[in-house]
Amino acid sequence: MSNRGENGRAEAVAKAVLYEGYILYPYRPSSVKNQQRWNFGVVYPAGSGEGVAHMQTQCLAVIHSGSAELDVKTSFLQLTDRTIRELDEPVAEWVESSEPASHPVDRIECGGQIYQSWQEGVEREILLTGCRLGELAGRPVRKKFTFPANRTIEPVHDEGARVALLIAREQQALSGEVEVFAEPLVRDLWRVTVRLENLTLSENRPQNRDGTLLRSLVSAHKILTIRGGEFVSLIDPPEFCAHAAEECKNVGTYPVLAGEEGHRDVMLSSPIILYDYPQIAPESAGDLCDGTEIDEILSLRILTLTDEEKREMRQSDERARRILERTESLQEEQWLKLHGVLRGLRPSSGVIQ
Numbered sequence: 001m002s003n004r005g006e007n008g009r010a011e012a013v014a015k016a017v018l019y020e021g022y023i024l025y026p027y028r029p030s031s032v033k034n035q036q037r038w039n040f041g042v043v044y045p046a047g048s049g050e051g052v053a054h055m056q057t058q059c060l061a062v063i064h065s066g067s068a069e070l071d072v073k074t075s076f077l078q079l080t081d082r083t084i085r086e087l088d089e090p091v092a093e094w095v096e097s098s099e100p101a102s103h104p105v106d107r108i109e110c111g112g113q114i115y116q117s118w119q120e121g122v123e124r125e126i127l128l129t130g131c132r133l134g135e136l137a138g139r140p141v142r143k144k145f146t147f148p149a150n151r152t153i154e155p156v157h158d159e160g161a162r163v164a165l166l167i168a169r170e171q172q173a174l175s176g177e178v179e180v181f182a183e184p185l186v187r188d189l190w191r192v193t194v195r196l197e198n199l200t201l202s203e204n205r206p207q208n209r210d211g212t213l214l215r216s217l218v219s220a221h222k223i224l225t226i227r228g229g230e231f232v233s234l235i236d237p238p239e240f241c242a243h244a245a246e247e248c249k250n251v252g253t254y255p256v257l258a259g260e261e262g263h264r265d266v267m268l269s270s271p272i273i274l275y276d277y278p279q280i281a282p283e284s285a286g287d288l289c290d291g292t293e294i295d296e297i298l299s300l301r302i303l304t305l306t307d308e309e310k311r312e313m314r315q316s317d318e319r320a321r322r323i324l325e326r327t328e329s330l331q332e333e334q335w336l337k338l339h340g341v342l343r344g345l346r347p348s349s350g351v352i353q
Helices: 003-018 209-213 239-247 295-303 307-316 318-328 332-338
Strands: 054-063 069-091 102-105 107-110 113-116 118-132 141-147 150-157 163-171 174-184 189-198 218-227 229-232 254-257 266-270
Touching (some): 003 069, 054 218, 054 266, 069 107, 069 174, 069 189, 113 307, 118 141, 189 239, 218 229, 295 332, 307 318
Antiparallel strands (some): 054 189, 054 229, 069 102, 069 163, 107 113, 150 163, 174 189, 218 266
């Protein structure tokens, strides 16, 4: 199978990791479990006091060619602070160059819609391609990135066609660096290191957790692809490199083989502990943002939400809305696929232990 196919499998799992915990059942911002999110793969700005400012992946690769190359894709979410602001006095006409006086509210209904303050996530990707392993030993490859601060305003009209609310979306400036290097160990065995660092400048004023997260790399993970070589499982390494596998130092991430089982040209480095060759269940109708749960149970529970709870779910977040619409449109054959699936059965040896 080509790297494109292998990466497709890895990308599907990576996408689930990216949005793990984005919004949890009952998929409403007002629910307690959605008040504090982003527990996985957070790379904080240095000095924030919340956690580490870097994430390091170390894994092993056996090189078959002197021209072996490595591609590294680093992905994370940059958070957007969505604040709902109620105008002190509604206005008949919206003028972009002049923002009327307003005050923030957590939740408000206007024009038959529910509006809530929330943290949205924007996907970011940093690519390093064609890194020659033979050259990485003496000359690491580094790529810095910057995403500038940004603020947008969206007016909301009431029943009288007046502007009554503003939806303010704000992103803090975010910067960092990805560094890739490699070291020869024994024979054709190399140790590959990928380091992701948050270089966002810390602010002098005290920050709460939500403020710090706006300057963090959230749900960060990496996909490594090799040509002219193969990766080694750190979970079940061959005997000749077992000690080298134990010495790999991973910070905030857990690299596993990915793609089609038996192929070794793709490594997924995830902030969630996985097994080699993880995959999305083919019966799954879509991402529920609760990757450790069971699709059937979650889907059935979504259908038990009240009309008012579904209304809040539908109007609070685009991903939550898609989850609700997909669940409500599931056909009978899809429900049957979700129920009672068995995998990994082996013939009985006839011996009861």
